[in-house]
Amino acid sequence: MLIIAPIRGASNYVSLLRALSAVWVTALAIGPAVAEAAFEDDRVERAIVSIQVTQQRSDWYSPWQRTRPTQTSGSGFLIGPRRIMTNAHVVSDARQIIVRRNQDSRPYFAEIEFIAHDSDLATLKVPDPAFGRGVKPLEVGNLPSLRSRVRTYGYPAGGEKISRTEGVVSRIQFITYLHSGADSHLGIQTDSAINPGNSGGPVIQEGQVIGVAFQTNVRLNDVGYFIPAPVIRRFLNDISDGGYDGYGDLGIVISNLINPSYRKFLGLHKDMMGVVVDRILPGASADGFVFKNDVITAIDDVPIMTDGTIDYYGYSLNFEQIAEEKQIGELVKLTLWRDGKLIDVRFPLRAFEEADRMRSQFDTFPRYFVFAGLVFMELNREYLKSFGNYWENADKHLLYAHFFSFMESEKGFEDHVILARILPHGINSAYAGMVNYIVNTLNGVPIRKLEDLELGLRSSQGAFHRFELSPGELVLVLDKEKAAKAHPEILTAYGIDKDRRL
Amino acid sequence: MNPAARLCVALLAASVICAWPALGQDQPEPSGIVSLTVTSQPYDPLLPWNKIAEQTLRGNAVVVKGRKLITTADLVKNANLLEVRKFGRYPDFPARAVLVDYDLNLALLEVTDPRFWSDLRPLPLADRPVLLGRFTINRWRANGRFEEGTGEVVDYLVSNSPYGLMEYPILRGTTAMTGLGWAEVLTSQGNLIGLISSHAKGQIEAINSDLLQLLLLAASSPQYTGFAHRGFAWQRLNQTHLREFFELDNSATGVLIRHVFPGGTGSLELRPLDILHTIDGYDIDPEGRIEHPTYGPLLFTMAINQSLAPRIPVVLQRNGQKMRLSLRRSRFAADDYRIPPPLFDRPVDYEVFAGLVLQELTVGYLRAWGNDWRNKAPARLVIEYTLNRLRKSESAAEKVVIISRVLRDPSNLGYEDVANAIVRETNGHAIASLSDFRKAIRSPIDGYHQIDLMPGQGRERLIFEDAKLAANNARVRQRYGIPEK
Numbered sequence: 001m002l003i004i005a006p007i008r009g010a011s012n013y014v015s016l017l018r019a020l021s022a023v024w025v026t027a028l029a030i031g032p033a034v035a036e037a038a039f040e041d042d043r044v045e046r047a048i049v050s051i052q053v054t055q056q057r058s059d060w061y062s063p064w065q066r067t068r069p070t071q072t073s074g075s076g077f078l079i080g081p082r083r084i085m086t087n088a089h090v091v092s093d094a095r096q097i098i099v100r101r102n103q104d105s106r107p108y109f110a111e112i113e114f115i116a117h118d119s120d121l122a123t124l125k126v127p128d129p130a131f132g133r134g135v136k137p138l139e140v141g142n143l144p145s146l147r148s149r150v151r152t153y154g155y156p157a158g159g160e161k162i163s164r165t166e167g168v169v170s171r172i173q174f175i176t177y178l179h180s181g182a183d184s185h186l187g188i189q190t191d192s193a194i195n196p197g198n199s200g201g202p203v204i205q206e207g208q209v210i211g212v213a214f215q216t217n218v219r220l221n222d223v224g225y226f227i228p229a230p231v232i233r234r235f236l237n238d239i240s241d242g243g244y245d246g247y248g249d250l251g252i253v254i255s256n257l258i259n260p261s262y263r264k265f266l267g268l269h270k271d272m273m274g275v276v277v278d279r280i281l282p283g284a285s286a287d288g289f290v291f292k293n294d295v296i297t298a299i300d301d302v303p304i305m306t307d308g309t310i311d312y313y314g315y316s317l318n319f320e321q322i323a324e325e326k327q328i329g330e331l332v333k334l335t336l337w338r339d340g341k342l343i344d345v346r347f348p349l350r351a352f353e354e355a356d357r358m359r360s361q362f363d364t365f366p367r368y369f370v371f372a373g374l375v376f377m378e379l380n381r382e383y384l385k386s387f388g389n390y391w392e393n394a395d396k397h398l399l400y401a402h403f404f405s406f407m408e409s410e411k412g413f414e415d416h417v418i419l420a421r422i423l424p425h426g427i428n429s430a431y432a433g434m435v436n437y438i439v440n441t442l443n444g445v446p447i448r449k450l451e452d453l454e455l456g457l458r459s460s461q462g463a464f465h466r467f468e469l470s471p472g473e474l475v476l477v478l479d480k481e482k483a484a485k486a487h488p489e490i491l492t493a494y495g496i497d498k499d500r501r502l
Numbered sequence: 503m504n505p506a507a508r509l510c511v512a513l514l515a516a517s518v519i520c521a522w523p524a525l526g527q528d529q530p531e532p533s534g535i536v537s538l539t540v541t542s543q544p545y546d547p548l549l550p551w552n553k554i555a556e557q558t559l560r561g562n563a564v565v566v567k568g569r570k571l572i573t574t575a576d577l578v579k580n581a582n583l584l585e586v587r588k589f590g591r592y593p594d595f596p597a598r599a600v601l602v603d604y605d606l607n608l609a610l611l612e613v614t615d616p617r618f619w620s621d622l623r624p625l626p627l628a629d630r631p632v633l634l635g636r637f638t639i640n641r642w643r644a645n646g647r648f649e650e651g652t653g654e655v656v657d658y659l660v661s662n663s664p665y666g667l668m669e670y671p672i673l674r675g676t677t678a679m680t681g682l683g684w685a686e687v688l689t690s691q692g693n694l695i696g697l698i699s700s701h702a703k704g705q706i707e708a709i710n711s712d713l714l715q716l717l718l719l720a721a722s723s724p725q726y727t728g729f730a731h732r733g734f735a736w737q738r739l740n741q742t743h744l745r746e747f748f749e750l751d752n753s754a755t756g757v758l759i760r761h762v763f764p765g766g767t768g769s770l771e772l773r774p775l776d777i778l779h780t781i782d783g784y785d786i787d788p789e790g791r792i793e794h795p796t797y798g799p800l801l802f803t804m805a806i807n808q809s810l811a812p813r814i815p816v817v818l819q820r821n822g823q824k825m826r827l828s829l830r831r832s833r834f835a836a837d838d839y840r841i842p843p844p845l846f847d848r849p850v851d852y853e854v855f856a857g858l859v860l861q862e863l864t865v866g867y868l869r870a871w872g873n874d875w876r877n878k879a880p881a882r883l884v885i886e887y888t889l890n891r892l893r894k895s896e897s898a899a900e901k902v903v904i905i906s907r908v909l910r911d912p913s914n915l916g917y918e919d920v921a922n923a924i925v926r927e928t929n930g931h932a933i934a935s936l937s938d939f940r941k942a943i944r945s946p947i948d949g950y951h952q953i954d955l956m957p958g959q960g961r962e963r964l965i966f967e968d969a970k971l972a973a974n975n976a977r978v979r980q981r982y983g984i985p986e987k
Binding site: 253255256257258259260261262264265276278279306391392396397399400403404407408427428430431433464466471472473474475476477478479482483 | 735740741747889957965966970
C-alpha cells in the first residue's frame with residue numbers, strides 16, 4: 001500500500017519488513033486502521049534516538065576535583081530539525097554526548113541546548129546537518145485519558161535495538177521528580193515497562209508524544225512514570241525566548257479544610273470551599289500577598305475544593321497545577337477569604353532561588369573554602385548526599401538544619417557553613433572529631449556564607465582564629481601565623497590546586 | 503536484639519547439644535547462682551492504655567549477702583511475676599524486686615520464703631575488677647542444667663547505661679558462647695566479677711564487680727536515690743593552639759567545659775569556658791582521661807560515680823585563675839529529662855482528645871520502631887531527641903508533647919494524617935507537658951480549641967468545637983475501647 005511509501009531505501013530492511021508485515025496483517029484481518037498504525041509506528045521509530053553520554057559528576061567530598069567519568073545511555077526523540085528532546089538526567093554533567101538514530105549506526109555528536117533540572121527535561125542540538133535529514137519530528141500531543149493505551153519507545157538495557165512496550169494510563173497526579181529530588185509536577189503512571197535506558201524516550205498515543213519516560217518505582221511491579229504533555233509544553237514555551245527560567249513557586253503551605261469545625265471556625269459559608277494557609281515561605285511569590293489563616297477559594301477563578309484540588313480537564317489535581325503552567329513573571333490570581341470577605345489578589349510568579357539548596361545539583365561545581373586543612377562547604381542536598389543514605393548516615397543536626405529549620409523559623413531559608421572535612425596535618429589533626437559541625441562564628445563574627453569565612457580570616461586581628469561550632473558550642477582554635485604557614489603545605493600534600501571556589 | 507528474639511535464641515540454645523561443658527552429676531551445683539524466670543508485660547507505647555502480650559524471659563541472679571539476689575534491671579523490667587529456682591529443680595519461689603536502678607542496669611530481689619535460702623550461700627564479690635585474662639561464664643539453662651563457658655577480657659570502657667546517662671566503666675569481653683545477655687554470671691577464681699548485660703557477635707558487655715558493690719552499698723543507705731549524672735558538656739584540649747589560646751601551660755592537664763545544662767553534677771558550680779584540671783584528686787589529661795589506680799586510663803567522667811560522697815572536689819581554671827570547688831553530686835531523675843529514657847513498670851501518661859492521642863515523647867516511644875529506632879522512627883522526633891533531650895530550663899516539667907496518632911472519628915475528619923507531630927501551642931498557650939495541655943483546654947477561645955503543631959510535619963493547626971468535645975470524647979472512648987482514667 002502506498003501508505004508504506006515513507007519508508008526510505010532498501011537499507012532500512014527491518015522497517016521495510018515490518019511495514020510489509022503490517023500490510024499483510026491489514027490485508028488479512030483488520031484492514032486500513034492497522035496499516036495506519038504500522039505507518040505511525042515506523043514514523044515514530046525513525047524519530048527516536050539512542051543517546052550515549054560520558055558523564056562526570058562533581059565530587060562533593062573533595063570539591064576541588066571531579067569524579068571518574070562514567071558511561072551512561074538513554075533515549076530521546078526528534079522534536080525539530082537536528083533538535084532532540086530527552087531527560088535532563090540523561091545528559092546532566094555530560095562531557096560528551098553521542099546520538100544515533102534508529103536503524104542508523106552512524107554516531108553524531110550532540111550538545112545541550114537547554115536543560116531543566118527541575119522538570120527533568122532537556123533539548124539537544126546536533127550540529128551535523130546530515131543528522132535526521134528527511135525524518136519528520138514528533139509533535140507534542142495532550143494529556144491522555146485514564147485507562148487509554150500508550151506506547152513507550154526507547155533503548156532500555158538488555159539490547160541495542162529499539163524497544164516498544166505498551167500499557168495503559170493508570171494514574172495522573174502530582175509526583176516528585178527524582179532528578180532534582182525536590183520538585184513535584186504532574187506525572188503519569190503507566191504499566192508500560194519503563195526500564196533503565198528508556199529515560200528520555202517518548203510515550204506515544206495516536207502518533208503524538210504525550211509523555212517522556214523518566215522514572216520508575218522499584219518497589220512496585222510494572223509501574224513506570226512519564227512526564228506528561230502539559231509539562232513538556234510548558235518547558236518548550238519557557239525556552240522559546242532563548243533561555244530557561246524555570247518554575248515559579250507560590251511558596252504557600254496549606255492544609256485541607258475538610259473538617260467542618262475548622263470551616264465553621266473560619267466563618268466560611270456552608271457552600272464555600274478552599275484550603276487554609278498555614279504558612280508563607282519568606283521570599284516566595286505569595287510573600288506579602290497571602291497570609292496565614294487566609295482561605296484560598298480559587299486560583300485564576302478555578303474553584304478549589306476543600307482538599308486542595310481543582311477540576312483540571314476532568315481530573316482532580318492539586319490547585320498548584322494552574323500556577324505550574326505559567327511562566328516566571330506571569331500573574332497569578334488567588335481568591336481569598338480574609339476577615340469575613342472574599343478578595344482577589346494578583347501577584348507575579350517569581351523563581352524561588354532560596355529553595356535551590358533543596359535540589360540536587362548538576363552541571364555545577366561545589367563551592368568550598370580550604371584553610372589550614374579545614375574544608376568548609378555550604379549545607380545543601382548534595383552535601384547530604386555525600387553521606388550515601390543520608391537519612392541514616394548524616395548527623396541529625398544537619399538533617400534538622402536542612403529539612404526542618406527553615407519551616408520552624410520565621411526567617412525561612414538560612415545558609416549554613418559546615419566544617420566538611422579535615423585534611424590531617426599536625427596543626428589540625430586533634431580536631432578530627434569536629435567534622436560535620438556547623439560553623440557559627442569566627443572570632444565572634446557570625447558565619448553564614450563561605451564569603452563570611454574568607455573575609456573573617458582575612459581581617460582577623462588577633463594572634464588566633466577562633467571558630468565556634470554547633471551543636472555543643474565546640475571551640476576550634478588555630479594559631480594565625482602557624483596556620484598560614486601550614487596552609488600551602490597542606491594544599492600541596494593533598495593535591496589541591498585552588499583553595500577555594502566561591 | 504529485642505527481648506522476644508533474645509528469648510528465642512535462649513530457648514533455641516537450650517534445645518541443642520551444648521558446646522560447653524555442663525556440670526556432671528558428680529560435680530557440686532553452684533549454690534550462689536539461681537535461675538530467674540520473669541513474666542514481663544510492658545505497656546504499648548503506641549496505645550498507652552493497653553498492655554502488650556506478656557512474654558517469659560529466663561536469666562540468672564546471684565545470691566548476695568543479706569538474703570538478696572542481684573540481677574540486671576533489663577531482665578526484670580515490666581515484670582508481672584518473678585520466680586526463682588535453685589539448683590535447677592522444682593520448686594519455684596516467688597521473688598520481689600526491692601530496688602531497681604535502670605541507670606546502673608541492676609536490680610536487687612528478695613525472696614520471703616525461708617526454704618529458698620537453705621543450701622544457698624552468697625557468691626563472694628571480687629575485690630578488684632579482672633583487667634586481663636580469662637573468666638568463667640555461668641548460667642542456668644531452661645532445661646535445668648547448669649552451664650559453664652569461658653571468655654576473655656578485652657577492656658573497660660566508660661559508657662552510658664542503656665537506659666540513662668550515667669557513665670561508668672563497662673567490662674567488654676569476647677566469648678564463643680551464644681544466647682547471652684540475661685545476667686549470666688562472670689566469675690574468676692570463684693569470685694563474682696560481673697553480670698552480662700548485652701551480647702552480640704561474640705562480644706559481651708558486663709556490669710563489673712565495682713558497680714555491683716556500689717549498688718549494694720547504696721541500697722543499704724537510706725539516702726540513696728540513685729547515682730549521679732554529668733551536668734556539663736566538655737571538650738578535649740589536646741591541640742597546641744587551643745591550649746595556647748586558653749593560656750594553658752604544658753602541664754598536660756585540663757579539659758574545656760563547653761556548657762552546663764540544668765540538673766546534673768556540676769551544673770551549679772561550673773561555667774562555660776572553665777578549664778577542668780582535676781576531679782576527685784585525679785589529674786585530667788588534655789584528652790579527658792584520668793589514670794585510675796584500678797583500671798588505668800579512663801575517661802574522667804567515671805569519677806562522678808566513684809563513691810557515694812555528696813560532693814566531688816575539683817580544681818579548675820576560670821578567667822585565668824585556678825580555683826578549688828566541690829561539685830554537688832546530683833542526677834537527672836527520669837522526670838527531669840525533656841525526653842525521658844524508657845519508663846518501665848508504670849503506665850505512660852496520655853490524653854485522648856477528640857480522637858487525638860497525646861503523649862509526652864519518651865525514648866520508650868521511639869523504641870517502638872525497634873532497635874534501629876534512630877533511623878526508623880519519625881525523623882523529626884529522633885532529631886528532637888538527638889538535639890534537645892535534656893531540658894533547657896530549670897523547669898523539670900519541660901517535655902515534648904506529641905500527637906502520636908489520630909483515632910478516626912467524625913470530629914477529626916480531615917486530620918487523619920496527623921501522626922508523631924509535636925504540639926507547640928494549644929489555645930494560645932505554649933505546651934511543654936501534658937499538664938500544660940490539660941490546663942490549656944480548659945480555656946477554649948470563642949468556643950473553639952486551637953491546637954498548633956510544629957511546622958514542617960504536615961498541617962499546622964487543628965480546630966475543634968468545645969461544645970461538641972464531651973460527646974466526641976465519649977464516642978471515641980467507646981468506639982476504641984479506651985478506659986476511663
